[in-house]
Amino acid sequence: MNLKELSNILNLSQTTVSRALNGYPEVGEKTRIRVIEAARKYNYHPSYSAKRLAMGRSHAVAHVVPQNPQHSMINPHFSDFIAGAGETYARYGFEMLISVVPYDEQEQCYRELARSRRVDGVIVHGPYKEDPRIPLLENLKLPFVVHGRMEGKATHYSWLDVNNRSSFKRATNFLLDLGHERIALLNGVEEMDFAFRRRLGYESALLERGLTVDPSLIFSADMVEPYGYDVTKKLLSTEHPPSAVVTSSVLTALGVVRAVQECGLQVGHDLSVVTFDDELSFLQYPGVPLFTSVRSSIKDAGSRLAEILIDQINHPEKGPIQELWEADLVVGRSTGPCR
Structure with a gap:
């Protein structure tokens, strides 16, 4: 049974039948009930093409x-x-x-x-x-x-x-409350609005504690695992490495972890990491999560x-x-x- 056949049985136009089945208010209640009962009787199910015909849309x-x-x-x-x-x-x-x-x-x-x-x-x-x-x-x-x-x-x-600004201000303040002052930011591409706002949140947290924003601790790139790894390896080899890192993606944070472990150090002990976490479906951990994070689905x-x-x-x-x-x-x- 297709829309044309059902319309012929009811002696109604295809548009009217489709609109009745889709709940359009301009179709009278008696007509709507008649169409619905006929659709059930003849086991008719509206097709996408019928919907498009009735509604004038592509759906x-x-x-x-x-x-x-x-x-x-x-x-x-x-x-x-x-x-x-x-x-x-x-x-x-x-x-x-x-x-x-x-x-x-x-x-x-x-x-x-x-x-x-x-x-x-x-x-x-x-x-x-x-x-x-x-x-x-x-x-x-x-x-x-x-x-x-x-x-x-x-x-x-x-x-x-x-709220990217408040999220990264909160993440940075969490680290400041733990006594960290030398905190690196591994941000996304800062021409993008979300990354721009995240940097503002990070900087405002530092400035409100009377700390100086150090440009040498701020990085901007596509948020992938190798980015986190490469930057962290370089930071850990400097004379005054940061004690904490805030990252814009859990993927970047995984790169940070790999670099820390290769250096014989321990995440959470030698280097603290807070990340933004999109609650990715394939990175859900049982029990206490690996990362401290500001999280949104x-x-x-x-x-x-x-x-x-x-x-x-x-x-x-x-x-x-x-x-x-x-x-x-x-x-x-x-x-x-x-x-």
């Missing part, structure tokens, strides 16, 4: 992933985010389109998505402090929501962000951002939805008092 959402040599978006963080978003899309009957494009071809990709109407909206990943994608999407009238936000210009569009963020975008697609008259999540501080085995 699809795009994730445009730029290939940037400085920062790779295809990483374990992205896979957990997509898992959360995908669960929400499935619940609401949406499909997901992932387009991996060269960094300088993003504008062309967004324009083509808007022109072809292949998708009803997009999620923007990894915003920069000044990000041309946001004004572009506003001009294209393509619904979007941002995972993160753009510095100083986050009032007129929908976004969800972790990237999978939950993906799920919530998908909900916000679908709500914006279904109710374009609504104003922007903006959510700032606070991270939890979880004490693990990677920190201890300064020796």
